[in-house]
Amino acid sequence: MRPVDAPFALTHRQNNTERIYCLNDIATQHGLHRGMGYADARAFCPDLQSHPADTPADQMFLQTLVRWAKQYCPWVGPEGTDGLVMDVTGSTHLFGSEAALLQDIHLRLTRAGLLVRSGLADTRGAAWALAHYGEGIAAPGQPLKAIGDLSVAALRLDEKPTIALQRLGVRTIADLSALPRATITRRFDTGVLLRLDQALGAQPESISPLQDPPKYQMRLSLPEPIGLTQDVMAGTARLLDQLCDRLKMREMGARVLELTLRRVDQVSQVVELRLARPMHSPARILPLFEQGISAVDACFGIDQLRLVALQVEPLPAQQITHRQDAPPAKLDDLITRIGNRIGLDNVQRFLPADSHIPERSYIIASAAWSDPGGPWVSLRQRPLRLFAPEPIYGTGRHPPKQLRWRRMTLTVGHSTGPERIAPEWWLPDENWRLGVRDYWKVETKQGWRLWLFYTPQNPGWFVQGEFA
Amino acid sequence: MALDFHQYYPLRKGRTHEVFGPGAISFAFSLAGQIGGSVFWIRESWQLGQINPAGFSQYIDPSDLLLVNSKDQTEVLAAAEETLRSGVVALAVVELSKPLGLTAGRRLQLAAKAGKTTGLCIVADGMGSNAAETRWQCTSVFDPADSTLQRWKLTKNKSGTLTAWDVRWNAEARRIIVVSQAGQRPVSQGATR
Numbered sequence: 001m002r003p004v005d006a007p008f009a010l011t012h013r014q015n016n017t018e019r020i021y022c023l024n025d026i027a028t029q030h031g032l033h034r035g036m037g038y039a040d041a042r043a044f045c046p047d048l049q050s051h052p053a054d055t056p057a058d059q060m061f062l063q064t065l066v067r068w069a070k071q072y073c074p075w076v077g078p079e080g081t082d083g084l085v086m087d088v089t090g091s092t093h094l095f096g097s098e099a100a101l102l103q104d105i106h107l108r109l110t111r112a113g114l115l116v117r118s119g120l121a122d123t124r125g126a127a128w129a130l131a132h133y134g135e136g137i138a139a140p141g142q143p144l145k146a147i148g149d150l151s152v153a154a155l156r157l158d159e160k161p162t163i164a165l166q167r168l169g170v171r172t173i174a175d176l177s178a179l180p181r182a183t184i185t186r187r188f189d190t191g192v193l194l195r196l197d198q199a200l201g202a203q204p205e206s207i208s209p210l211q212d213p214p215k216y217q218m219r220l221s222l223p224e225p226i227g228l229t230q231d232v233m234a235g236t237a238r239l240l241d242q243l244c245d246r247l248k249m250r251e252m253g254a255r256v257l258e259l260t261l262r263r264v265d266q267v268s269q270v271v272e273l274r275l276a277r278p279m280h281s282p283a284r285i286l287p288l289f290e291q292g293i294s295a296v297d298a299c300f301g302i303d304q305l306r307l308v309a310l311q312v313e314p315l316p317a318q319q320i321t322h323r324q325d326a327p328p329a330k331l332d333d334l335i336t337r338i339g340n341r342i343g344l345d346n347v348q349r350f351l352p353a354d355s356h357i358p359e360r361s362y363i364i365a366s367a368a369w370s371d372p373g374g375p376w377v378s379l380r381q382r383p384l385r386l387f388a389p390e391p392i393y394g395t396g397r398h399p400p401k402q403l404r405w406r407r408m409t410l411t412v413g414h415s416t417g418p419e420r421i422a423p424e425w426w427l428p429d430e431n432w433r434l435g436v437r438d439y440w441k442v443e444t445k446q447g448w449r450l451w452l453f454y455t456p457q458n459p460g461w462f463v464q465g466e467f468a
Numbered sequence: 469m470a471l472d473f474h475q476y477y478p479l480r481k482g483r484t485h486e487v488f489g490p491g492a493i494s495f496a497f498s499l500a501g502q503i504g505g506s507v508f509w510i511r512e513s514w515q516l517g518q519i520n521p522a523g524f525s526q527y528i529d530p531s532d533l534l535l536v537n538s539k540d541q542t543e544v545l546a547a548a549e550e551t552l553r554s555g556v557v558a559l560a561v562v563e564l565s566k567p568l569g570l571t572a573g574r575r576l577q578l579a580a581k582a583g584k585t586t587g588l589c590i591v592a593d594g595m596g597s598n599a600a601e602t603r604w605q606c607t608s609v610f611d612p613a614d615s616t617l618q619r620w621k622l623t624k625n626k627s628g629t630l631t632a633w634d635v636r637w638n639a640e641a642r643r644i645i646v647v648s649q650a651g652q653r654p655v656s657q658g659a660t661r
Contacts, residue, residue: 330556331506337554338536338547346513348535350521362521364535372531378522384493387517413610443615447608448490465520468494468608468616468637 007045010053011038021053055081066210072101077207083131085124085207098137121146124207125199129154129173143200148174155195161188173199214250216309218243225264225301232261232293232302233286239307240282240289253278253315259289261296262304269296274344276335276368278313284329288336335367344368352376357424357432358464359386380419381441383451383465389431392452394461399440399452405463410444417441418454434458441467473620473635473644474502480627483601484552484576484587491606491618492590493519496561497527498637498644499588505558506532508551510544512565513537526639541566548587549575555583562589573597601626609634617647 007030012021018038030045041048062078069076072095075087088101095101102118109116119130121138129147130136133154138146147154150173153162164187170176176184176196184193197203218239226232236259247254255278259271271292279285296302335347344366351363351373361382394400399415417440423432435457442450451465479485479499487495500507507528509519521530536551538544544562551560562576568589577599580587589600596603603624611617614636621632638645 330554334551334554334556335534338550341546341550342536342538342543346537348537350530350533350535352521352530358520358522362530367534376521376525376530378525381526382520382522384497384520384523385517386520386523414612414615416615441615443608443610445610447610449608449615465523466490467523468491468497468618 004049007032007048009038009041009048009050011050012053012055021055058082063210069105072105075207075209077209079128085127087207087209088120102137123199123201124205125156125195126201128156129199144174144177147199148172148177152176155192155199157192157195161192164188165192214246216243216246216252216254216312218307220305222303222305225303227298227301229294232296232298232305233290235305236289236293236307237282237286239305240286243307243309244280244282244285247280247309247312247315251314251316252312253280254285254309254311255313256309256311257285257289258308258310259292260306260308261298261302262306263298263302264300267299269302271296272340274336274339274368276332276339276344276347278315280315284333288333288340291337291340339368349373355424356421357429358382358421359431360424381467383467386465389453389462389464392461392463394454395459397438397454397456399442399454400461403442403444403452403461405448405450408446408448410446410448410450412442413445414443415440415452421453434460439464471646472641473633473646474499476646477633478502479586479588480601481586482581482584484573484580484589484599486589486591486596486600486603486624487606488591488593488596488603489606491608491620494527494618494637495604495606495620496588496590497524499586500533500559500561501527501642502644503558503586506534506556508534508536508547508557508560509563510536510538510547510551510560511563512540512544515563515565526642545572545576549579551583552576552579552585552587553583555585557585560585560587562587564589564591564595567591567595568597570598573599577601596624600624 005026007024007027009023009027009032010021011018020032020034020036020038020041023032023034027045027048032041032044032048038050058081062081062084065084066076066078069084069086073086073088073091077085079085088098092098092101095104098120102120105118106116117131117135119127119132119135121127121130122140122143126138126143126147129150130138133150134147136146152165152170152173155173165176170179173196177200181193194203198205220235220239222235226235243254255275257273257275259273261269261271263269271289273285273288273292275285275288339347347367348364349367349370349372351365351370352375353361353363355361390405392403392405394403399412401412403410403412418438420436420438422436423429434455437453437455439451439453442452444450449467450463451467453462453464454460455462524530536547538547541564544564548560548562551557568591576587576589589596602622605621605623607619609617609619616637618635619632620635622630624630634647634649635644636647
């Protein structure tokens with residue numbers, strides 16, 4: 001979306017009404033504000049342009065920003081839906097000063113096209129107030145001086161106490177802090193005082209930084225290089241045990257593993273293992289590595305092994321019951337071994353599909369990424385082998401008495417049909433552009449049993465399959 | 469009297485066999501249905517034609533069959549050897565497009581013996597390997613009353629004589645039944661069932 005020089009708002013469906021989620025400056029000048037009903041906003045400002053808000057994408061962007069902000073300090077967390085909170089204690093000197101740090105943040109984010117407001121203070125509450133209702137840096141030790149002139153709404157209060165306070169004539173934070181505490185508690189609940197204390201530093205408040213995603217990688221450095229396959233396998237076993245412990249603790253299973261073997265001459269050799277099922281059992285994974293490791297050229301020797309789980313999937317512990325069949329572990333291992341040789345996607349299985357078109361009555365899916373499908377129902381006899389339609393010479397609605405197919409002259413002895421199959425008009429299919437097909441099962445005197453079809457709308461005969 | 473072919477003349481387990489002719493795939497599927505368990509169908513990915521699950525679901529459950537698509541015959545043989553040696557599957561069907569050398573055939577035979585798995589190679593006419601335990605020629609026979617009649621002929625047998633049978637598929641019993649030779653059977657054989 002490009003920026004517009006007109007009133008513009010993002011709308012969001014809330015409580016069964018469209019409300020304004022976010023808006024630009026021009027729209028604000030027209031008297032619109034956040035949370036306003038969209039119908040009201042249109043009445044205020046008839047030329048308002050709007051677009052539905054994409055809140056999940058906003059969240060993802062915020063997570064990205066959190067990761068980006070880790071370059072300034074380690075303690076970064078999201079604040080609401082549109083902000084970041086950072087504990088920069090002890091890391092400002094790396095950028096010169098607090099002001100220089102803020103300037104750097106502003107500069108980089110503005111260059112990225114974002115509109116930024118920031119506040120920096122001793123407490124989280126004061127920083128929030130500054131960021132939302134004024135801007136700048138509070139001098140250390142004097143939060144009231146910096147935020148005293150701001151409205152009470154800057155205390156992160158709900159709408160109700162804010163309005164009540166303003167009706168009482170308590171407009172600024174300085175006014176509020178001058179009142180006796182007992183009277184505030186009597187009139188409002190403790191929430192107002194809690195927020196005030198948090199802003200002024202009387203109550204501690206921590207930030208919850210975003211957790212780093214767990215890393216599934218292990219490394220083993222060796223004092224002396226090794227070269228024998230069994231030695232490398234022993235080293236891999238040691239790494240695998242640790243890695244699998246870590247995976248088990250988080251109930252995850254590895255899908256793709258990468259073993260990097262660094263040689264003495266600084267050349268790295270990579271063994272990749274793609275598993276047919278997520279696994280975290282070292283005893284099962286280790287034999288699967290054998291094939292890859294035996295192909296590695298150790299040269300002068302290997303002095304570092306590094307094992308990374310590149311792709312992990314949740315693998316919760318499962319209750320084994322007497323009814324449940326034992327998981328086909330050996331079959332999965334076989335798929336893994338064959339898949340690592342010829343590509344895991346080349347081991348496939350058939351899944352039933354809901355279509356009466358013969359070639360679309362099944363789906364071919366990768367065996368590693370799918371489970372066996374439901375029941376197979378075939379109402380009519382179908383050929384054992386299907387191929388792309390091969391045109392043959394023939395006229396008329398009934399199968400020809402003689403046909404030439406694949407350089408063979410066949411005499412038709414018996415034919416069954418027709419079975420009319422119409423194309424699925426809701427799915428465009430180039431192969432079915434000749435229209436409906438009349439299928440015939442043809443038994444030839446030479447022994448071939450073929451599946452022929454005739455296209456009455458564009459006369460022509462084709463062979464599409466063979467029965468046994 | 470209905471004589472179940474695979475009980476009457478079972479293929480030797482833990483060996484590789486070969487089959488050719490127009491009826492080769494129905495031979496493979498009826499064998500898979502008789503053995504039971506999972507089946508690996510190993511073929512080259514460029515080959516035209518695709519086995520159709522709606523068609524072979526009368527022989528085996530299509531969810532028991534896994535398709536292995538390989539780049540060339542070397543990979544087909546490698547996958548076949550791995551499958552046979554693992555002993556996990558009941559039957560490995562290998563579609564071959566080129567003649568199989570004696571070494572490759574023998575390796576498959578040893579792998580099948582090690583894994584106690586039956587292997588079945590679908591070969592073109594006259595391209596079999598000498599290492600195979602048996603070789604079968606399967607042709608469909610035209611019979612106006614019976615659309616499943618086939619002639620299965622042993623053309624190579626390491627441990628027995630060469631014979632031929634006329635068989636047909638009994639859809640109700642889901643098995644291959646031996647019928648008497650042409651000329652000895654009544655005309656209405658297929659009609660009466």
